[in-house]
Amino acid sequence: MNYCIIMPQLVRDADASYMFPIGMAYVSSALKATGRHVLTYNLNYKQGSTQELIGQLLREHNIDVLASGGLTGQYPELREIFEAAKLAKPDVITWVGGGIITASPVPAMEALEYADYGMVGEGEITICELAEAMEGKRELSSVDGLIYRDGEDGKWTLTRPRKEIEDLDVLPFPDYEGFEYDQCLAKANFEFNSEHGGLVSFSRSCPFHCTFCFHPSGTKYRKRSLESILQEVDFLIEHYHIKSLFISDELFSLRKAELGQFCDAMRARGLIYTISLRVDMVSREMLERLKESGCQLVCFGLESADNTILKSMNKHITVEQINQALRMCLELGLPVQGNFIFGDEAETVETYRNTLKWWRAHPEYNIKLGAIFVYPGSILYQNACRRGLITDEVAFIRQGCPQLNVSKLSDDEYRQMLLEISTAVHRGRDPLKDGQITYSEAGLANAKGRCPHCGHENIWINREIFRSVTAMTCVSCNRIIDTYLPDYIDTGLFLQQFQKIRGHKAALWGMISSVEALYQAVPDAWKEDFFLVDSAPQKQGLELHGKVIQSPDVIARENVGLVIITFTSSVSATIYRTIMENYPSVKKILFLGDFLDPNLDL
Template identity: 35%
Template sequence: MRILIVAPKFTAAPGDFYQFPLGLGYISSALKRAGHEVHCLNCNHSATDPVQLVAETVRAIKPDAVASGGLSPFMPMVKDLFAAARRVKPDVINIAGGGCLSSDPEAGPVVMDIDVGVIGEGEETIVDLADALERGRDLAGVLGIVYKDSKGAIKRTLSRPAIADLGTIAWPDYDGFGFGDVIDLQRPTDNYFFHTKDKPRSIDMITSRSCPYRCTFCFHPTGKVYRERPFDDFFAELEYRIERYQINMVAIIDELFSLKKARLLEFCERIEPYNLQWMVQLHTNCAEDRILDAMKRAGCTYISYGIEAMSQEILDSMKKKSKKTRIDVVLANSYDKKLGIQGNLIFGDTNETLKTANESMSWWANNRRYMINTNRLQVYPGSPDYIEAVRDGLIKDRVDYIDSQFVDLNISKMNEDDLSILATKIWSAQSGLLSIAEPTIFAKEPEPDPIRGDLYRVAWDCPRCYHHNDYRGVLMGDVANEQSLRLTCRGCLSRYDVPNELRVRFEDRPEKPALDARFAEAQALIDAGRRNETPPMLHEMVGQAVWYWPAHVELGRFYASVGAGPSAVRHLGAAIQFNPFEPACHIAYAERMMEEGAIGLARVHYEQAQKLDPGNMDVLLALHDLENGPYSEEQRETYFISYSDAPAPQRLAAAPNACGSRRRDEIEFPDIAQLEADTQRLMAAE
């Protein structure tokens, strides 16, 4: 059978870094091993529009089937690829896989123009499916798929058992997708893991599949059964990749690296002689001192910890199986041992309240040395949160939800206004509260990369360990809009924000004089007591130049004066996001936080203003008043407040304990008949 496997385009231009689609690599190898004629198309290696590229390739090779897939966020581009294949060859068999299909298998064939979807782990299923298609076998006998029958009805077959021995799977087909053409182009700022090398040569590998935990926000694309790969097979592949690509780094992208401490220690012992740098994702329960010491000794540079919350109530709700005290100990130990730390706090769990969110944000504000990211929770298809939201009526149409890219669904116990402004505040903190390390050198390299463009040398001294870092071959991308580079110290593996010396500074922007003149008109109205007349002028200004912070600040003050707190916070936050090195933006934001009672946020933004302008007496006085003022401990650690008395999202399931105590991993999707009704509805609409 002739099969075209398409890797969707994840990059803006050929040569840009992207994470290799490992799942498609495994599928290609499985089909080639079974004797099929496989063609691989990697859209990332061409400047041609992916839709046009797929059309040209299908027209040229006339495949029997086109296969593609990826994680749920990539659904729109995968959808476009299948549509392009169908237009050129109407009888082509479109086959989807990966998280974008497996997360809700019945909805996938409605959202995408596909004939068959491979659910979960695909190596055995795709070979069985290809054989059935080639021989004309009934697809009802192929385990682990969803398909459209001759009448267009969506059918799902019985599940396929998980592959027990991961050592029997053919290694992923990197060569077929042209990986060797791009590994030379990797640069230190392509990924935080690459920071320790001026010339990284990294590859992704796995030592296990799935995860034994059932975190409520997470979906496991390879199924629910956690399996570990034999180390002999892993290290045989590693040796092959070293010889084939001369790699010096390996990213272990398992959902969870290991539960067994003995296995962790064995891995460290076996990988140490290769003298590679590597990273993993690890549960804090496994990170004992001796484990961390062994990992450091064996070349581990980064550990990605699943933190997610620092309210015990939310950790329990998320089914994280972790304790705040343990997380604190592990992060402190990792930091002291000079291991790089990667982690996230995600706000908006089904039991999140302002109280629990304040607990997590208070921890973040007092532990900024770890550089933990802050994000709003996204309800990904297939996750327990998603299944519960469907059943409880928060998601009324699965097809529309997936097709709209599942953005910002509120499943929490906060109302929409409160969660929306919380998200604005954490983004302002993430983008504006910087740990600054001033550059000692910021200069263009003599020779550009022939494909990726200008390269830069960025040198800086670490504020923690005083190590002199000298990064070579740095790519800047859109240098005018990048305020800073978050880089890793190669001595202690802490991260700092190095100001981008190439950025267009506020005072140097050519549009500024005209905007200043217009702002002076608004200021004259304010001085004359006519502030209510200024918003149209100010909105026009920020519409013309979103970076023009004086207009954002004045809009923030206006909306605060008329009681529109959310609008005030959004404009003051925008001023910071586009001008994080401007003390006046942080001061205006902090003043507003004081007025509304978010004392914790006021403090950290005043502290940021002090770092930027150490001699500013207004800031020093404000910090003195905060330190000595009549504030309770609770007030000092308040970051989020309520802006509305509106209720939280109302769930249809109103029975006692209907939402809080039941096991979300046991909830089933609604009947497939509903999806077939949705299909008919969409067809009728067309």
């Protein structure tokens, strides 16, 4: 049989970066290791529609089985893949795996509609046994971790749960080549400040049970041996010439002896790297060793600056521990990154304002703000179903897991909180010397300036200009520079370019911090006539600097011909697709940064 594994489209723009879905690459390498004929295909950076690309694949390679997978948030892309496959070849067999199935098997399969078989839990062994069943070598019912329709009534059948893989060292390395990892590496992942940075998984799952989290790889925390990890790192250095490393684990955890060996290995290889830690597990000695060995960034799961909320979330940390850990990193010159997420079940006006007050008082830390999303599989999701806040689990997935107010806030208070946190702006603490901004392409810009720490002149390529704080790495001293790029734009040129929207019915889509950064940098731009649009119903109807935020329906109602997307992250691909498919009046789509282009023509 001919098998094909498809990586969903995570970005639409040819220059955007994305987090390589390493779980799919593991599953692919496991199936290939059996000697079967397996075609792999990465939809990212491809020209043409998903339907055209998949139809061509199925015809040219006579595919019998098409597989894909991902998280619940990738539902639209996954459904598009399976629908395209069935339209092109109705008898093709379709498999789906990943967090979307593991979190909520029956509702997910119902929502996906065109998937025949779902793999629940870790997929490396399941996919190989499922292939044996397709080839008539074993019974479907003997394959653990499956969901499929069975019998005349077509009811969903779930086989026994798949046991978690205890020894992760037995797994082959991820199928990097099969999914064009070199192309992914060629796009700098600015989220983690790494250019040509590889991604490696050291462990699976997490020993903690935060209410907002779901662990697709199981409930038991398991770690690879350091020997296996370093073999993979050396493979990436040899084959992909990586210069930095992002450790993708939910929790970086090594014994004291292993930590020393790891640090020595990173120093010997000359790699800079990023890790994720808990604030209650760090010491000054540990952080010193990490920094000396090339650690350039520590990501902390902070979530809140209010102890009532931290307790409600099952975080098992305190604000005092957050302060201590972040202060140690600051004193050692070790940059940090973290998130505060708002809307926990215990959230009140007082608690969310406590966190915002802390955030505003600490611009020295690169802490991002966001709202809690209630994803299938999490404790919050289970509670929301029990409370009747989610009454149709299938519809909830199809709607993209919309934001829910599960907190103690009234709906009006919740709406105001969402707008406040999504548009909040922090100014960077590291001003560039002789900073300049020039337009690059696709809404991105190049930044030039001398490092405020060592004075070395850097050029940073393809940066999102209106992000409130952009973290950039100096190529000389490897220090991360937290700077505010809107400070360096030619505001006169930008306003002149922005005035070109006159005579066009235009809309700005996405009420996030970049919109506030635009307002602060070029307030006169706000005088132009354009609509504010946001997909989140909770923001619609609220005002931002005198303009009312509206639903995307205004585009059709007002015959809008120009839409300006306010950010260039992977989420923008979904907005771009929505516009193309649903709003024929739109003749041109731009990114906010495109107005830095002196040759912009509307």
